[in-house]
Amino acid sequence: MTLDQIKAFVAVAEELHFGRAAQRLRMTQPPLSRHIQKLERIVGVALLKRDSQRVLLTDAGRAFLEEARRMLTLVDTASDRARRIASGAAGTVRLGFTAVSAISTLGTLLRQLSEHLPEIDVILHERVTAGQVDGVLRGELDLGLARPPFNVSSIDSRVVFREPLCAVLPVGHPLTTLDRALTPDDFDGQPIVSYNPGQARYFHELTVQFLTNAHPRIEQQVHQILTAVLLVAAGRGVALAPASARSLGINGVVLRDLIRGGSDPLNGNSGVAGKPVELHAIWDRGSTNPALWRVLDLLPSLD
Structure with a gap:
């Protein structure tokens, strides 16, 4: 059974006339008749009653017409879905994130995806940066929201968010009383x-x-900012964390500003004072997932 045979039957069944059906399909009547004959042999029953005056559907033909229409709809839907996946408008993206990146960037990204690319399914994986890099390299993740540096030649990255570095202090700590940046x-x-x-x-x-x-x-x-903030709340010391840690809602801590400016800590320069904290999107530059590139278009680029 072929798709051409199904299309030929539906056209004849709806037109109840071989001439009009042939015209609708932009073909001549002889090959149209052969399609119907082959289809009836495959199905094993007569689907049409035809003579020199008219064409009618048999009971079997009426039942088959309903299923044939469903088959054509399914083919059209599958074809459209395949085209949308190939263009990146539909598909699946496996996204890695950390707890604090979820506060600063993840929520906004998911809302934009729901609005602009609703047919892309996002599968979330909470991992620290090292776990995200490993996941991208292994093909377990398509995209990560992670912290630099990424010393892997096959991974691309770009800055998507910057925020101040702050001090996390327990409530009542003497440094909380200072009326200036620390x-x-x-x-x-x-x-x-x-x-x-x-x-x-x-x-x-x-x-x-x-x-x-x-x-x-x-x-x-510790491995994670959330853990550091919880330990500060428990009176185990003070910590440095990005400003978005305020949104974790941990009781018993106060975040204070640090002096701004300074040089690059990742290049080993001293004198750093409150350098902005960066969040990067990371991905495999050789990825063949079209949906990834559509998602990246929704992320800001602060490079």
Whole structure:
């Protein structure tokens, strides 16, 4: 059974006239008649009653017409779906994110996708940056919202969000009473909740570089900003975190501004003072997922 045979039958069944059906299909009557004959042989029953005066549907033909229309609709729908997936207007994107990136960027992106690309399904994976990089390299993720640096030649990235670096202090801490932005010297001798140099390299280096000329005590090293803020709330020290950590809604902490300006912590320069925190979109530059490129079009580019 072929699609041409199905189309031929539907045309004849709806026109009840071979001449008009042939004209509708832009073909001559002899090949149209052969399509119908082959189809009836395949189905095993007569679908049409025809003589020199008229064409009628048999009972079997009426039943077959209903299913034939469904088949043609399914083919049209499948073809349209395939074209939309090929163009990136539909499909699936597996997206990695961290808890704080969800606050700053993820919600906005998901709302834009719902509005502009509603046929793209987004499968969310919460992972730290190292896990996202690994996921992109393994093909488990199409896109990540992660922190630099990304020392992998096959991964592309661009800045999609910047925000200030802040101090996270427990309520009642003496530094909360200062009516100014905090400097590295303010943290001299303070217990610090810092970040793991492997799993949270970016925030580890931001913290170390900001406090280069101070003499804090490193009490803990954690993987995630949320954990650092929770430990501060528990009185285990102070920490540095992006301003969006305010939106975590953790009771018992106060976020204070740091002095602005300075140089690049990732290049080993000293004197960093409140350098903006960057969030990057990361992806495999060789990705063959058309939906990925449509999603990237919705993300800002701050490079």
